[in-house]
Amino acid sequence: MHIFRNLLVISLFVFWGSTNNTLNKNLYFDVVHNGKVIGSLNATKTLKDSITYYQSSTTIETRIIKEIRVHYKYDVAFENNMLESSKVDITVNEKPHAKTQTLRNDSDYQIIKNDEDNEILTDSINYTTVQLYFKEPKNIKKCFSEQDGSFNTIMALGNHSYKKINSKGRENIYYYNKGILKKATIDSGLIKFEIIAKN
DSSP: OOHHHHHHHHHHHHHTTTTTTOOOEEEEEEEETTEEEEEEEEEEEEEEEEEEEEEEEEEEOOOEEEEEEEEEEEEEEETTTTEEEEEEEEETTTTTEEEEEOOOOOOOOEEEEEEEEEEEEESSOBBBBGGGGGGGOOOEEEETTTTOOOOOOEEEEEEEEEEOOEEEEEEEEEEEEEEEEEEEEEEESSEEEEEEEEE
């Protein structure tokens, strides 16, 4: 029953996000590769009652040997500072590349990759990748990757910058000013790029 409730939470995100009694925060970033803007990243945080919804959408168009169009879409819900559910869809040239869902079920999480039951995670999830856009990870040592369904290591580098290392050893670095993300260097595996805040 809890899993169905989580699916409902995700499906109602767009509807609830448009109502008048919600609190929204929107962030906009340019995606930059070799000094050229090749895409955009938009992230939204919506607070309704005790549930916080995060949504991000990244679109990249560039040429690496051949034309490549990548789209990342994240839908994430937290309740009482605990992850309730997340869904990540990635397409490359309009074709499915990866899909990961994480659903809270009482004291554990069911992680489903590419529509197949994959694993059960028993650790609590209090901080995830999408929150890096909105909240400087002070005193946080790990974050959950909604895309990989695993925990990533976070290392403070000083001067409000942080390194995130994923399960494959890829490193991203995030730079903050007054608690707000200003820039990040991202190794997505498909392509390396920067995101630079526009607002």
